[in-house]
Amino acid sequence: MPHYELDATFHQPGWTPLPTDEFRRRVSEIVATPQWTIDGNYSAVRDLTMQRCTAMIAFDFPRRVIMRQVIVRTIRRALTRQVLWNGNREDWRNIFRWDPELSIIRWSWTKWAERHAEIDTFEAQAAERGFVCVRVRSHREVRDALRALGVPVS
Numbered sequence: 001m002p003h004y005e006l007d008a009t010f011h012q013p014g015w016t017p018l019p020t021d022e023f024r025r026r027v028s029e030i031v032a033t034p035q036w037t038i039d040g041n042y043s044a045v046r047d048l049t050m051q052r053c054t055a056m057i058a059f060d061f062p063r064r065v066i067m068r069q070v071i072v073r074t075i076r077r078a079l080t081r082q083v084l085w086n087g088n089r090e091d092w093r094n095i096f097r098w099d100p101e102l103s104i105i106r107w108s109w110t111k112w113a114e115r116h117a118e119i120d121t122f123e124a125q126a127a128e129r130g131f132v133c134v135r136v137r138s139h140r141e142v143r144d145a146l147r148a149l150g151v152p153v154s
Helices: 006-008 021-032 044-050 064-079 102-129 138-147
Strands: 003-005 037-039 055-059 131-136
Touching: 006 021, 006 037, 021 037, 021 044, 021 131, 044 102, 055 102, 055 138, 064 102, 102 131, 131 138
Parallel strands: 003 037, 055 131
Antiparallel strands: none
């Protein structure tokens, strides 16, 4: 099944955001196909993905786990100069910025509570629309959920 990472679609070269109408058009094309998996939770396209999804895994890790993962991943990417989507790389300066629009670390900290609360909404929508929503709170639960959905896990 094809896998799509919304960050790769949204973040254009130079970290320029894709205009919302084009972002929605591209995601509409993806979800119109018979099978797909999408990694990402952008409010600008959530209605499109939620209309067509049949299963969702909602990551609800504790803030300390999220922050540890984001900090380690961001520093590793900056150190290795890892090329991300569309030629973008993590910028050392952004690691230490206070503005959540420039720092993924600060963004993750400020958005955690909002993202945590949204999962209740996802579960309610799943019940209304008849799709599976699995809330996972640990890496072990992620592996178990993937296995339950028939996804091979190593």
